[in-house]
Amino acid sequence: MKTSTIAEREARGRAAREHSKRSSHRAVGELHRDPIELLKQSSAGRVGNLVPLRYGRMAVSPFTFFRGSAILQAHDLSKVHDSGLSMPICGDGHLMNFGGFATPERQLVFDLNDFDEVSTGPFEWDLKRLTASFVVAARHMRLSRGTAERLVMTVVNSYRDRMAQYAQCGALELWYDRITFDHMAETALTPEGRRAVRRGMEKAATRTHENLLEKMTSFDSGHWKIHDAPPALFHVLGANTLFTADETETYRKGNVDKMVEQLWADYRKTLSHDRRELLDHFTRQDIVFKVVGVGSVGTRCFVVLLVDHRNKPLFLQLKEARPSVIAQFHKSPAIRHEGERVVFGQRMLQAASDIFLGWATGPLGRHFYFRQLRDMKLSANIELFDSDLLEGYARLCGWIMARAHAKASGQAIEVSAYIGRGDQFAEALSGYASSYADQVERDYDAFMKACRGGKLEARTDEDMAADFCV
Structure with missing residues (x-):
């Protein structure tokens, strides 16, 4: 060539x-x-x-x-x-x-x-x-x-x-x-x-997983649980859910634990070997729905809390990946998986990316991508500038x-x-x-x-x- x-x-x-x-x-x-x-x-x-x-x-x-x-x-x-x-x-x-x-x-x-x-x-x-x-x-x-x-x-x-x-x-x-x-x-x-x-x-x-654990969770009967704070945070099958009766019934019938297990197995396959090994040091404790941003409100986004053998936390975010609005109006290469699109795009455009980036197909065939919820993340408050x-x-x-x-x-x-x-x-x-x-x-x-x-x-x-x- x-x-x-x-x-x-x-x-x-x-x-x-x-x-x-x-x-x-x-x-x-x-x-x-x-x-x-x-x-x-x-x-x-x-x-x-x-x-x-x-x-x-x-x-x-x-x-x-x-x-x-x-x-x-x-x-x-x-x-x-x-x-x-x-x-x-x-x-x-x-x-x-x-x-x-x-x-x-x-x-x-x-x-x-x-x-x-x-x-x-x-x-x-x-x-x-x-x-x-x-x-x-x-x-x-x-x-x-x-x-x-x-x-x-x-x-x-x-x-x-x-x-x-x-x-x-x-x-x-x-x-x-x-x-x-x-x-x-x-x-x-x-x-x-x-x-x-x-x-x-x-x-x-100060914006660490440990700091988030103190603010968002409590430890009871050997298990960590994330607090509901509706409408921003809620358990899908809990009393504060904002899902419709039909959708909660779908999750109930499908057995949420089994759904998460399948999602997790798909996600692990998208990680490199060393990162799978790292992830396996953590056990899942709880999962909640999280409302995020402005334009993303209403898309399905979940937060999973995991802890290692020292009870050190890891918060992962599972966010629904919908078709890009750019692809709707500009001819783009065919996409196999919307979560994969987000992850590959992030890896290409960022100078350094989250080690836990990955993707999976969730309930009802929806596409998701994974990333850490909070790892020294910071945004500018421009109204104070x-x-x-x-x-x-x-x-x-x-x-x-x-x-x-x-x-x-x-x-x-x-x-x-x-x-x-x-x-x-x-x-x-x-x-x-x-x-x-x-x-x-x-x-x-x-x-x-x-x-x-x-x-x-x-x-x-x-x-x-x-x-x-x-």
Whole structure:
């Protein structure tokens, strides 16, 4: 097989501009769709009693609505020309889907941390979701239009500059590159930025399995049990279940223990030999349903508590993997298993991944993936950021996305050549992000009208918690 030269690859990237000019990325396109119908489509097949909670969390602000409505932007992106430079993309890389966590070597890194929508798609789809999220968030925080534009320019030019650097790297250099908290502190442009990184490191050190065991569980009769805290946590067959009678009956008849045993056996097969051996040091104690995020509310997600011979805990999360919204609107390779798609995408895009990542097929043929629930995981509270910290965070997000794309695709040379050295691409995405934020606000207004008019039911966590007495 003939290997392309670097010059040929650069030429391929520049040639992609003929298919899709960099200035063309300003366009949002003519959007003739009903946002309510698309949201209903994405809610189909979820736990019915939790769909109102999904809408309740989305109703908090245009920003939470944006976070919960990835299907809308995926649909809209499919209506405009793309660069043709396709690769594994996150699919939902908004600014809250980045975070800190510990690597297997116990190094604290910052990276993409949500891969439910991972798929093959044009590289700029990730950037368009990220830049739009910064504008929607800036408006939510009542920052100026100029600040929002500056944040977008910072994201895209950080991506551009880092991608140019990665275009000079060898394959192993890309594979080993990690954005550690120590490196972040060293490269922070302000003293407050360095202090924020150090505070994050201190906070992450407290977010351990042991800490979670103290908060969520109790020990009784030689057995650990997770406390119900509906609607966020509940036992599927317990008094506080939010499953319908039909679904709980399915679990009851199927014998939950047997179902879990089969699921566990499938999952173990997806782990490497050494990690199976490690997992076998733990025994299962309890399993509960967990409501997660905004867009994921209503998908089936379980938390399993295990302990080793010293009663040291391990919390694993089993999350339902549904078809990616990117794959719905962009032709992607055939998928054998949605859980496998998420795991492989995460391993390709992240610098270092959870040692317990795996997948399995659950009851009624649903696909799941496994990961640790909490292992020094940390997310940014952007509402506490001033404009300088937010700009530093924007620079970091652009850097992380460039590293992820470069590693997963091996196309840093092509993408860098396509973007070029100037601001033309960034200026186009700045125009796009502002226009798309306008669209988000229109969709949010339509969504709130549907909620007020009874077309959609929306309930808050507090409303639903009041239904229970735990």
